Amino acid sequence: MSLTSPEAFSVEKHVAIAAVRRACLVTCTVFNQLVRDRTDILQKEDESPVTVGDYAAQAVINTVLKNAFPNDPIVGEEGADALRQGSNARLRERVISSTGEKAQWGLGSEHERSSGSLLKAIDEGNDTGGPNKRMWTVDPIDGTKGFLRGGQYAVCLSLIVNSQVVLGVIGCPNIQIHPANPDEGKGCIFVAVRGQGAFQITLSGTGAVKLPYFPSETSYVLQSEEPKHTNIPLIKRVSDELNLTEWGMDSQAKYCCLARGEGAVYLRMPAPTVGGKQPYEERIWDHAPGSILIEEAGGKITDSEGTPLRFGLGRGMGENRGFVATVDEELHGRVVSAIKRAQFTEDAKKTKATP
Ligand SMILES: Nc1ncnc2c1ncn2[C@@H]1O[C@H](COP(=O)(O)O)[C@@H](OP(=O)(O)O)[C@H]1O
Ligand SMILES: [Mg+2]
Numbered sequence: 001m002s003l004t005s006p007e008a009f010s011v012e013k014h015v016a017i018a019a020v021r022r023a024c025l026v027t028c029t030v031f032n033q034l035v036r037d038r039t040d041i042l043q044k045e046d047e048s049p050v051t052v053g054d055y056a057a058q059a060v061i062n063t064v065l066k067n068a069f070p071n072d073p074i075v076g077e078e079g080a081d082a083l084r085q086g087s088n089a090r091l092r093e094r095v096i097s098s099t100g101e102k103a104q105w106g107l108g109s110e111h112e113r114s115s116g117s118l119l120k121a122i123d124e125g126n127d128t129g130g131p132n133k134r135m136w137t138v139d140p141i142d143g144t145k146g147f148l149r150g151g152q153y154a155v156c157l158s159l160i161v162n163s164q165v166v167l168g169v170i171g172c173p174n175i176q177i178h179p180a181n182p183d184e185g186k187g188c189i190f191v192a193v194r195g196q197g198a199f200q201i202t203l204s205g206t207g208a209v210k211l212p213y214f215p216s217e218t219s220y221v222l223q224s225e226e227p228k229h230t231n232i233p234l235i236k237r238v239s240d241e242l243n244l245t246e247w248g249m250d251s252q253a254k255y256c257c258l259a260r261g262e263g264a265v266y267l268r269m270p271a272p273t274v275g276g277k278q279p280y281e282e283r284i285w286d287h288a289p290g291s292i293l294i295e296e297a298g299g300k301i302t303d304s305e306g307t308p309l310r311f312g313l314g315r316g317m318g319e320n321r322g323f324v325a326t327v328d329e330e331l332h333g334r335v336v337s338a339i340k341r342a343q344f345t346e347d348a349k350k351t352k353a354t355p
């Protein structure tokens with residue numbers, strides 16, 4: 001069976017959808033608890049937040065994946081070290097109760113509910129990635145800041161074979177099912193398999209729609225909501241030149257909205273570094289599922305210089321030159337050129353300012 005035959009990755013697709021759906025149920029439950037009790041949040045070494053929801057969702061997804069594909073390595077965002085610390089015992093208990101209460105979440109038996117096996121399930125995501133293998137990426141909550149704000153966040157899963165993303169599944173509990181009709185409610189899963197197109201289904205698995213399907217009247221440029229994650233002034237310069245309207249949103253929900261046709265471009269440029277800090281290296285779990293969604297919806301994604309993204313380097317994606325995704329190939333070229341001009345203007349200004 002070739003990578004692109006119609007039945008390729010059919011089992012993987014169904015398992016991935018089930019895993020993402022279960023994790024979304026967990027994150028929705030956790031959100032309601034977090035709103036009551038803000039203490040279940042830790043700050044990681046890079047000062048980003050991680051919540052009981054991130055840990056619980058990764059435990060659920062890894063357990064489903066390991067049951068179905070025991071030999072597949074997993075590159076997951078979270079690790080359980082912080083949960084092992086005595087000072088975080090309360091948080092650990094909350095993660096266990098979030099994942100273990102219901103047998104339907106896949107961690108049902110008494111044995112599996114024990115703290116040790118839960119921490120082990122989270123740590124199944126510790127693979128280092130690399131070029132010549134079949135591996136999963138897991139971002140249990142992408143856009144943790146959006147999750148905490150009650151905004152957009154995404155439960156993200158991808159399968160990568162020999163550095164090529166072949167399957168992407170993204171669950172967005174807070175996204176409207178129909179962009180223009182709030183009455184249809186919220187909660188979608190976006191699915192793409194290499195060579196088989198991109199689809200949206202509801203969180204409960206109904207109403208499959210092929211992407212893109214929604215022609216927006218406004219040309220939006222989707223960008224990060226969080227100023228530390230992107231270069232907002234540079235994106236503004238590009239948007240002004242191309243007559244695009246900026247639309248800030250957390251998480252890979254940006255890729256999902258773009259793939260539906262709601263936006264024209266997703267632009268992510270490295271934020272300027274301060275105090276001699278190393279530039280941020282993007283992670284494969286933050287872009288692998290979104291990139292295949294864009295490509296299978298007929299779009300194009302590269303870095304800001306037009307070079308293909310690299311998913312076989314390890315957990316990181318190497319030097320960060322920013323990302324450009326569009327559903328329209330011609331627009332992609334115009335955005336890459338506009339970035340060059342905007343960067344030139346920025347550099348010229350810096351040179352002028354330096355005596
Ligand atoms: N300085 C930085 N520059 C770019 N991305 C960053 C960053 N610091 C953290 N991130 C990543 O940005 C992701 C969120 O992207 P967005 O801004 O599009 O919502 C985070 O995912 P998590 O929320 O899974 O940690 C995190 O991996
Ligand atoms: Mg994070």
Ligand SMILES: [Mg+2]
Pocket residue numbers: 139141142143285286
């Ligand atoms: Mg992320």
Ligand SMILES: [Mg+2]
Pocket residue numbers: 054077139140141142143144
């Ligand atoms: Mg995350």
